[in-house]
Amino acid sequence: MHSAPRLAFRHIGKRFPGVRALDDVGFSVRAGSVHGLLGENGAGKSTMMKILGGEYVPDDGEVAIDGQAVAFRGAADAIAAGVAVIHQELQYVPELSVMENLLLGRLPTRLGLVDRRRALAFVRDRLDALGVDLDPRAKLKQLSIGQRQMVEIVKAILRDATILALDEPTSSLSHRETEVLFRLVRDLRAQGKAMIYISHRLDEIFALCDAATIFRDGRKVADFDTLQGVSRETLVQRMVGRDIGDIWGYRPREHGPVRLSVQGVTSRAVPLPASFQVRAGEIVGFFGLVGAGRSELMRAVYGADRRLSGEVSVDGKAVRPTHIRDAIRLGLVFCPEDRKEDGIIGVRSVSENINISARRNHLVAGLFVNDRVEARTADTYIERLRIRTPNRRQEIRLLSGGNQQKAVLSRWLAEKNLRVLIVDEPTRGIDVGAKNEIYAVLYELAARGVAVVMISSELPEVLGVSDRVIAMSRGRIVAQFARGEASEERVLAAALPEGAAPSARQVTP
Amino acid sequence: SSGSNDQVKIGFVVKQPEEPWFQDEWKYAEQAAKEKGFTLVKIGAPDGGQVLTAIDNLKSQHAQGFIICTPDVKLGPSIVAKAKADGLKLMTVDDRLVDGAGQPLASVPHMGISATKIGEQVGQAIADEMKKRGWKPEDTGALRIAYDQLPTAKERTDGAVDALTAAGFPKANIVNAPEAKTDTENAFNAANIAITQNPTYKHWVAFGLNDEAVLGAVRAAEGRGFRASDMIGVGIGGSQSALNEFAKPEATGFFGSVLISPKRHGYETSINMYEWIKNGKAPPALTLTTGQLITRDNAAQVRKDMGL
Amino acid sequence: MTDTRATALGTTPDSPASRRRAMLWQMVDDYSLILIFVALFVVLSATVQYFFSWDNMAGLLLSVSQIGMVACTMMFCLASRDFDLSVGSTVAFAGVFCAIVANATGSVVVGVLAALVAGALVGLVNGAVIAKLRINALITTLATMEIVRGLAFISSHGQAVGVSNEAFFALGSASVAGLSVPVWITLGCFALFGVLLNKTIYGRNTLAIGGNPDAARLAGVAVDRVRIAIFLIQGLVAALAGVILASRMTSGQPNAGQGFELNVISACVLGGVSLMGGRATISGVIVGVLIMGTVQNAMSLMNIDAFYQYVVRGTILLIAVLVDQLKNRRQAR
Amino acid sequence: MTDTRATALGTTPDSPASRRRAMLWQMVDDYSLILIFVALFVVLSATVQYFFSWDNMAGLLLSVSQIGMVACTMMFCLASRDFDLSVGSTVAFAGVFCAIVANATGSVVVGVLAALVAGALVGLVNGAVIAKLRINALITTLATMEIVRGLAFISSHGQAVGVSNEAFFALGSASVAGLSVPVWITLGCFALFGVLLNKTIYGRNTLAIGGNPDAARLAGVAVDRVRIAIFLIQGLVAALAGVILASRMTSGQPNAGQGFELNVISACVLGGVSLMGGRATISGVIVGVLIMGTVQNAMSLMNIDAFYQYVVRGTILLIAVLVDQLKNRRQAR
Numbered sequence A: 001m002h003s004a005p006r007l008a009f010r011h012i013g014k015r016f017p018g019v020r021a022l023d024d025v026g027f028s029v030r031a032g033s034v035h036g037l038l039g040e041n042g043a044g045k046s047t048m049m050k051i052l053g054g055e056y057v058p059d060d061g062e063v064a065i066d067g068q069a070v071a072f073r074g075a076a077d078a079i080a081a082g083v084a085v086i087h088q089e090l091q092y093v094p095e096l097s098v099m100e101n102l103l104l105g106r107l108p109t110r111l112g113l114v115d116r117r118r119a120l121a122f123v124r125d126r127l128d129a130l131g132v133d134l135d136p137r138a139k140l141k142q143l144s145i146g147q148r149q150m151v152e153i154v155k156a157i158l159r160d161a162t163i164l165a166l167d168e169p170t171s172s173l174s175h176r177e178t179e180v181l182f183r184l185v186r187d188l189r190a191q192g193k194a195m196i197y198i199s200h201r202l203d204e205i206f207a208l209c210d211a212a213t214i215f216r217d218g219r220k221v222a223d224f225d226t227l228q229g230v231s232r233e234t235l236v237q238r239m240v241g242r243d244i245g246d247i248w249g250y251r252p253r254e255h256g257p258v259r260l261s262v263q264g265v266t267s268r269a270v271p272l273p274a275s276f277q278v279r280a281g282e283i284v285g286f287f288g289l290v291g292a293g294r295s296e297l298m299r300a301v302y303g304a305d306r307r308l309s310g311e312v313s314v315d316g317k318a319v320r321p322t323h324i325r326d327a328i329r330l331g332l333v334f335c336p337e338d339r340k341e342d343g344i345i346g347v348r349s350v351s352e353n354i355n356i357s358a359r360r361n362h363l364v365a366g367l368f369v370n371d372r373v374e375a376r377t378a379d380t381y382i383e384r385l386r387i388r389t390p391n392r393r394q395e396i397r398l399l400s401g402g403n404q405q406k407a408v409l410s411r412w413l414a415e416k417n418l419r420v421l422i423v424d425e426p427t428r429g430i431d432v433g434a435k436n437e438i439y440a441v442l443y444e445l446a447a448r449g450v451a452v453v454m455i456s457s458e459l460p461e462v463l464g465v466s467d468r469v470i471a472m473s474r475g476r477i478v479a480q481f482a483r484g485e486a487s488e489e490r491v492l493a494a495a496l497p498e499g500a501a502p503s504a505r506q507v508t509p
Numbered sequence B: 001s002s003g004s005n006d007q008v009k010i011g012f013v014v015k016q017p018e019e020p021w022f023q024d025e026w027k028y029a030e031q032a033a034k035e036k037g038f039t040l041v042k043i044g045a046p047d048g049g050q051v052l053t054a055i056d057n058l059k060s061q062h063a064q065g066f067i068i069c070t071p072d073v074k075l076g077p078s079i080v081a082k083a084k085a086d087g088l089k090l091m092t093v094d095d096r097l098v099d100g101a102g103q104p105l106a107s108v109p110h111m112g113i114s115a116t117k118i119g120e121q122v123g124q125a126i127a128d129e130m131k132k133r134g135w136k137p138e139d140t141g142a143l144r145i146a147y148d149q150l151p152t153a154k155e156r157t158d159g160a161v162d163a164l165t166a167a168g169f170p171k172a173n174i175v176n177a178p179e180a181k182t183d184t185e186n187a188f189n190a191a192n193i194a195i196t197q198n199p200t201y202k203h204w205v206a207f208g209l210n211d212e213a214v215l216g217a218v219r220a221a222e223g224r225g226f227r228a229s230d231m232i233g234v235g236i237g238g239s240q241s242a243l244n245e246f247a248k249p250e251a252t253g254f255f256g257s258v259l260i261s262p263k264r265h266g267y268e269t270s271i272n273m274y275e276w277i278k279n280g281k282a283p284p285a286l287t288l289t290t291g292q293l294i295t296r297d298n299a300a301q302v303r304k305d306m307g308l
Numbered sequence C, D: 001m002t003d004t005r006a007t008a009l010g011t012t013p014d015s016p017a018s019r020r021r022a023m024l025w026q027m028v029d030d031y032s033l034i035l036i037f038v039a040l041f042v043v044l045s046a047t048v049q050y051f052f053s054w055d056n057m058a059g060l061l062l063s064v065s066q067i068g069m070v071a072c073t074m075m076f077c078l079a080s081r082d083f084d085l086s087v088g089s090t091v092a093f094a095g096v097f098c099a100i101v102a103n104a105t106g107s108v109v110v111g112v113l114a115a116l117v118a119g120a121l122v123g124l125v126n127g128a129v130i131a132k133l134r135i136n137a138l139i140t141t142l143a144t145m146e147i148v149r150g151l152a153f154i155s156s157h158g159q160a161v162g163v164s165n166e167a168f169f170a171l172g173s174a175s176v177a178g179l180s181v182p183v184w185i186t187l188g189c190f191a192l193f194g195v196l197l198n199k200t201i202y203g204r205n206t207l208a209i210g211g212n213p214d215a216a217r218l219a220g221v222a223v224d225r226v227r228i229a230i231f232l233i234q235g236l237v238a239a240l241a242g243v244i245l246a247s248r249m250t251s252g253q254p255n256a257g258q259g260f261e262l263n264v265i266s267a268c269v270l271g272g273v274s275l276m277g278g279r280a281t282i283s284g285v286i287v288g289v290l291i292m293g294t295v296q297n298a299m300s301l302m303n304i305d306a307f308y309q310y311v312v313r314g315t316i317l318l319i320a321v322l323v324d325q326l327k328n329r330r331q332a333r
């Protein structure tokens, strides 16, 4: 296994206004191997991949393929050189079909016209061969996020690239889809491809990667030729620069009276009535496979989707069905899962994104924004959640994915009159250190008497953080477990649609 | 619009349906229709393409003939050809069609007054009033509120310039003030700048393609301190804009307007066309009307005399 | 976002009946605008005298022929998330320029070719400035709209330019199989650009660029080149429309086509082309064009007062999109 | 936990010199359009006779006063990712309506109020249709543009409506401290809407909606209400502009304000307001308005031929945005 590196980064440097994203970073990737890339949010991983994909031109240094320096002047150059990058922010065309997205830029033609039949046959063949279950004619906008992500992955694979970079490919994948992906990656490795794999889930790194590099603050802090014998703690320590003892840090709390009461709620996406309650100081974890309907249920509770029937109340006060502002005024808030579509306001500053909702509590004369208070709030959360940004005035779209997530979360933490916090996949795309911070924040809120609902697709996280676990399957609440009773097997067995054989995803951050 | 095929149906196509002038023409044509019992189809066609569409439309409705004021006289050959192809009798009003070489199409019966003629009348009226007030031409500037994009507008203002210079007004004192659009506000801005450029003149006169253009110039001059005694604006059309000025308690710089009778143009042409269709009596090949200057003093009387 | 997932995935097992119902609705949705138009057409045929006659239909088609041609290319432009205000000026300039060149050279063919090249050039400039210099399409084409209109006035001295060569008029007035040449050309454009949009790489790339420019670029689509091509073709077709208009009017007129751009864009948007890019169908555009033309035609036939025509036109426009919108309401969460 | 601060700031410490340079560039970037305008102004002052005179400055300001007022509200409209083509018609209708009501009641105040209410109503209809019925803003306001223009013609029978009450004319022609009332009102609008945009929850919510309407809604912004308010205020201000125009011209004219909407939108876009929403500054809009007015003014002063004015206007527009764009090129990649 001692071949020369297929791909090498040499002394790469990249600056953005106010940010040094990469500073003299280099590492190399062998053919037939998967190279893990780790680091905190904003460490520069995605920037490196964009350089590899020809999107950015590095300020310093070079990329070399087979020892030969290459200078990509656009994505097309990278593609021509056999490089395929799967980006963290999915890049698909919602209105086009799976087939067209997969073959975008290289549709087959006959007599100048697109040969749909041949294209469909080709795509079907390849999908079958890869063991991926997708309808090639469905439009991308009709697919779940996980399926869209699968399309991205397949798109890269279909290009027959020799170098493949996957930037947090599993962040929205279901358990089964993740297994499909792992199998694909292992096959590709066997075919001798050089791959870079970015993830915040360390067990994925251990499961897949042959070697690894760790970035911190735009610099390389560690290289591992092999991950044999390397411990999880070592990686975490090198990534965040400190020890994180018990990642969950759970402490039992007293629970108060019922804060959030949901009775028989239905919506267009939640056809069967759902009911549950959460007490003050309680953290309830919602687990389910992707598509179980957790997000849809919570959207209906919040009023983001029209509630067709049922009652929602906070401290006994009813929340009207379509009035988000009502919910917020009563202290019920919801942090959505789709960061890009429903979360960030891209062209506005970090501070704006944090303060947009809470600002109504400190208006001057009921109309004027209190800039001083807002600046303080923003800075507090930037420091508290370690949001990596040059300053609070930076447009949020320029932040790394994980840091955007932290800012959106801050928006809700900043609510003064917070009584019920519903967070949907709060740690998606977030690094280990920051996860720890977020859990700490959740506990602190709970200790203050907030009722917390956390949706997560990571079972260990649900089990590690929740006082109570609710399992959903096919749009229904199917089981509840007190903290003591909840085990991976039991929760998973409940969440799986009957008949499907469980093989628990061993995810611990 | 109902009726059998032997009922007379006449189209009346105009280039600027929103203009008061054409509204009036239509009004009087309607009066003729009521008297004679034929159907009048009013269509606005602001550009060449729409003229052709309008003619097709008339054919579909089984009209037998139409009267048109075209947006561009050079459309002549195509309008004639289209009318012939669609089997419609054709008369023109206000603007006379010309052929490719710019010569009037004598074969098409026409009633109107040439744009140049009206312009000359305006120029003459201004020259007369200047003489009456005893202004020295050297001290007087003339605002030509220009909109040369529109051929009629150019002909009108050029006519005024010709008449003014013929009356001894120095050509150098004529200031071109092009307006970006043909509304009062744009005329105002154009005039305002022209006045800024020529701070030496003691008096101003103004003319343009219509009353609105002159009104803008008058307002601009007022803003710069030129009151009624230092300003002679003469518009074209005798529209409500002009009458509003005359109705004001104090005289303004809007001295007068050359009124053309929409009644003759609307009523007579329609009657002529009706006779032509019904009784085969061809209208006179050319009827030239004249404009008449109305001022504060005689506006009411003149309008009454014209039957307006 | 979440609405149609279930259908595509086919994981929620549907009964055949509900599936059929869903498919029916899908059809109604897809063709709702066509249905609206058909309803409008039937009502007008029944109530408005002379509306449903061959003469009137031929006239109606002729009246929308210029808009129809350019709507095809505007569809591409909007589908790629761009915008073009300069088409009206190009129509005018091409007509004038064609007449001038034809008069100067004595050859109609040379005149027409010169006008088409000039139009393509305007489009090329638009496209290059927008794609390469990355200037907002609205501002760019607003600027070229002014410039090209100016050129039309300058080159014609503000006067209509008559053409002496009779051969020129055939283009606009000759009639084949009962329909005039401009109508045939427009039908040809519908067919051509329909195929281009749906069946060629060019069309699919256009939709991809409009749907997500970054995704298209990252997939190796030559985004800049496609955008430039879109504008270039648009300029060419606008010039063609201008030449035909000049031929119909037997002269090139520098102030022709004012407000043309808004009509074309409205027809497209009415036809369901999204201003946010990525969504366009040729059938929608055709119907959009026809609705616009039909309403105007019917108003003339009904002898509606010029002032009231404004109100009627606006109201009908609103009603058409409103009815079309109902489907989205039904789909919404 | 020692490195918390460094991470939070997220920047590797730069040298003071490079920091200062970066800040300078930042300033140039933020104010590039202002710099362009200042340069233009200086050049014109030095080369064009009468340009830099009090009379001309007062005239220039007066000539952009109507556009200036409405550009303020259009800024909000565009910032929230909407679009309004109906303002020109509203200007005309408000002028006519004000004159009619003032004549009928004999009270100027009642006339002005009636016009303002009518304008607000037009805006309300726009806003409600767009926000509640979710119809595309372009089509909606195109429809109301037609309808309202029709109403202006119908109510005035196509004629200018003179006002008999002399008191009415003061609004347009009285002069305070050397500048006329319309100019003061426009300056007031700049100040008011500048504060509204930057300092109030209304402005911030507008920008948030433009940036991402879905996210804004989930964050508790009353999206529909804000959008309706934006259109309502725009209608109100357009009506105010119309009343002032009528007062300046001493009569309400139904054909006023044609093409007004495009001028206003261009001024905004020129001033850096993004058509994609979420980005707007009042300083940019002011400069945009001033550039438009200055170019027109200077061309007239220089006696540039009307036909060439089109070309010059288009070219300057292009150059202004091009220079402004250079900063983005410098930042890219």
Ligand SMILES: Nc1ncnc2c1ncn2[C@@H]1O[C@H](COP(=O)(O)OP(=O)(O)OP(=O)(O)O)[C@@H](O)[C@H]1O
Binding pocket: A016, A017, A019, A020, A021, A039, A040, A041, A042, A043, A044, A045, A046, A047, A048, A088, A388, A389, A398, A399, A400, A401, A402, A403, A429, D010
């Ligand atoms: N276009 C840009 N302009 C300004 N700053 C940028 C830009 N792109 C990235 N950055 C900054 O560069 C740094 C590195 O970002 P990058 O996306 O590479 O991080 P990452 O390691 O992928 O983080 P995550 O795990 O959160 O995805 C961040 O601080 C980010 O804010």
Ligand SMILES: Nc1ncnc2c1ncn2[C@@H]1O[C@H](COP(=O)(O)OP(=O)(O)OP(=O)(O)O)[C@@H](O)[C@H]1O
Binding pocket: A144, A145, A146, A269, A288, A289, A290, A291, A292, A293, A294, A295, A296, A337, A425, A455, A457, A474, A475, C002, C005, C006, C009, C011, C012
């Ligand atoms: N992979 C899928 N298979 C079937 N239906 C799906 C799938 N993905 C989404 N759906 C549809 O969307 C609904 C819920 O989607 P969503 O993925 O948001 O659920 P979720 O439980 O919140 O899962 P997650 O938050 O992990 O995405 C389901 O009820 C289903 O109709």
Ligand SMILES: [Mg+2]
Binding pocket: A045, A046, A047, A088, A167, A400, A401, A402
């Ligand atoms: Mg990243």
Ligand SMILES: [Mg+2]
Binding pocket: A294, A295, A296, A337, A424
């Ligand atoms: Mg979910």
